[in-house]
Amino acid sequence: MVRSEARTRKSEETRERLLDAAAKVFRDKGYAGARLCDIAERAGMHTPGVYYYFPSKEELVEEVLRVGVARTRGYVQERVAGLAESASALDRLRAAIEGHVLMVLEIGDYTSANIRIFGQVPDDVRARHLGDQRAYGGVWRALLEDARAGGEIRSDLDLGVIRMLILGALNWTAEWYRPGPQTATEVAREATAMICDGLGVR
Amino acid sequence: MVRSEARTRKSEETRERLLDAAAKVFRDKGYAGARLCDIAERAGMHTPGVYYYFPSKEELVEEVLRVGVARTRGYVQERVAGLAESASALDRLRAAIEGHVLMVLEIGDYTSANIRIFGQVPDDVRARHLGDQRAYGGVWRALLEDARAGGEIRSDLDLGVIRMLILGALNWTAEWYRPGPQTATEVAREATAMICDGLGVR
DNA sequence: AGCGGATTTTAATTCGTGTTAAAAAGGGTC
DNA sequence: GACCCTTTTTAACACGAATTAAAATCCGCT
16 A cells, blocks of 8 residues: 555655754764653654654664755855855855854754764764765865955965865854844854954954 | 881882773783783783772773873863964964874874874763863863954954864874874974964965 | 553663762871 | 872673564454
8 A cells, every 4th residue: 555645745755843842852962872762752752753764773864964964054055155246256255154153043954063063973974974074164165265266365374274274263153152232144244354354453 | 007108109100000001901912802801911911900909991991081081181271372472372272283283193092092082982981081171172162262352363263163274284183194194293384374364365 | 342552651771970988008297 | 118199900890772572463364
């Protein structure tokens, strides 16, 4: 018998609830520190229920990582693509910075989970995930190279290092930002200001 | 009886060997992922030997964190203080950036351990450590405020946010840097260039 | 109503790791 | 060389958490 439509939809919703819960708990407790029972409870089920959807903790975290980069990359690319045709390469870079920050601080539990646990995950999981990670890095590489090709950024910089410094500044916001004094958008604006124009007076 | 001099020195050396091992293992595996037996083995003893020097894993990690900030702050301040009297506030900021990067990438296992595990440690440990952390933050706050007071940096920036963005860019180097293509000093140079002068052409 | 697969639960297992206890070894001092 | 304090080891314990097994429940369908 073909599985009924409503049936499979409900199952997918549960799976998603589980993934959402996993993203939150992994982000808050780290990989080893996250207990399957915390995740299950947050998703409204008992621990072994997780195993109906995922064969192990490793595969669960792997899926969280996968969704994390995919969404981040999608959102950032979308924001960049939404710019007017007349936008400069530096404007596109600014849009990417803003998109990434918003993803980390407001929209993406998966994004912040990814950032915080990537370095803690078992080696084989990390190895399998590296491809996705690199693909997202490629988006940034292209943005920077376009800007340099157009003469919009200085020619004396190592763009490989610069890319990681930028992503570092943005990723680290996951460690300290708490809503309150500043909004995520304000943080993004400070970041574009510092990165594109520097601290020094002009 | 008074403990002989040679005796206490040997004991202190062992304690230090243990701390060094702990810093390395915590940095590589994270807090929950680091096993006491890994640490003990690296220090050349069996697991329960650790308990002669530290009463628990928590207190061990706490000491690693403490040493981490203390050394980082000491080194950065020393480098800043070593500058000529004529150095500008921006020069002092550059020196701090360079010092911090070198500490993360070359000198300080404790520094990189601190950076990577601070967010994973039990809440009470983190709470006790927050004072030290803030003290180091104060060094950077002062550097930035001096620069602004002297009119050397733009007046439209939120220095609290900027401080965290800078430290983020630098701290994140612990996640991606591997000696090879670039030296730590080169990374530091790229960082000062981007942070102080920005990516855009002038 | 009742069949049958999908989903969830209860109960049990297994294993790793932090910690403790007790014994042994080391080494300086008289 | 015997004594005593320090340090390290061997052995055992405790406990939490991932995983498995088996039973129970749910729910659409006939």
